[in-house]
Amino acid sequence: MNPVSQRINEGVRKVPTWLLYVLAVIPPALLFYNGVVGNLGIDPVKKMEHQIGLYGLWALIATLSVTPLRRFARINLLKFRRALGLIAFFYISCHLAVWLFLDVQIWSQIWADIVKRPYITIGMGAFVLMIPLAVTSNNWSMRRLRKNWGKLHKLVYPAVLLGGIHFIMLRKGIQLEPLIYLGVIVLLLLLRLPPISKVRSPARA
């Protein structure tokens, strides 16, 4: 193992997981505060909605990076993976709440949007896929579900893919930023394909 990875792994051991949960509350809280006092520019609702959605995407990408980092860089962040996933779910829930209560507001329109607008259908689909993952992200469920737990949690792959597509679709025209995100997501998923994920496996022992 190279010295950088080793140092990172030693550092990681000292960081308690609960700290991640505490820190994770700060960005949305700040965003909401800045929205209320008028610090989010000229269209604060869109800003909140998009920023918190982006936080969710970051957290999902971070969750998905844990395994490749371990496999290809020998950096072990496994103890944070559950926290990262739950934080992603928390951010996406906030994103949904901003959309429901501050943006669309009108309940009849919300349902029409979910059914009729593909990018919202897709975003909603990603959220729904994440619900069972959040619900079963405790040790008890892991024990109960055994092997099925791993299978179930593969739902994070379609969820994050839908999230990336949702991001591309909501922009006007073809824009660079969401394409980069989707590129990163696709790369992280490709790294999990058997021919690639096996590459470094022999060295594991």
Add this chain to the structure above:
Amino acid sequence: MGFKPDLTRRDVTPKAMFLNRRQIMAGAAGLSLTGLIGRQARAQDALEPNSMEEIAGYNNFYEFGTGKEDPAKYAHMLTTSPWSIEVGGMVDKPGNYSLDDILSGVDIEERIYRFRCVEAWSMVIPWNGFELNQLLDQVGVQSRAKYVAFETAYRPDEMPGVRFPVVEWPYVEGLRLDEAMHPLTIMATGIYGETIPNQNGAPIRLVVPWKYGFKSIKSIVKITLTDQEPPTTWNKANPREYGFYSNVNPNVDHPRWSQATERVIGGGIFAARKETQMFNGYEEQVASLYDGMDLSENF
């Protein structure tokens, strides 16, 4: 003049007030004697022009980037003087008209219009400009002409956004001749009595208040009279989502979102959405232009 705007000169926020509206709102109670309350009561639907900060700080002008703040950041790079417009096609007096030439023959007046973006947000903007029909009369529209085509400047050195093929450059737009001749259709050169900010389409732009904002093409360098429906940028980019007419219509949704309501810019995070009006509230003045047309077909 064939129409009466429902907002008048008296509805414009006094300059001292819009420069500093936030502070004034905070102390509004003490200001009621100055006429603030009366002004709001007069404006229909309690419409109030947005502040210059909002109007000039939240723009779609993809030549300067796709972010809403990008145009305010980069549009200063655009050289707006000297400026000329190449007028051609089916006109009696084609030529390259300098902006000064054009402005010497028209009456600049103030028009307070609702502005409804296709992205479902809206503002109220106090434009200064002249009716496009005055310019068209100057150059002499020939009887064969049926449409007017417009083109935005394309200057890679001054427009950082055109490096990316977000849409096909240069930006082009078009109107049917009767739409272009309508007294509500103006060419704007100012906002709040000041020279129009670059990010809002300096030095001269179209404003068609009953259509979605992207029809109101900015920084115009070319006007062509033609007998064919001219290509328009967003229609070329995505014909399913953006039609040639693009009239504001709460009953015809954009495929990706509803057009029934809009977010009014400037209301803060707890502001309620507003119902979008047919033809953006100019139905009385413009509906007859589309008599007999299926507006969900010709969106």
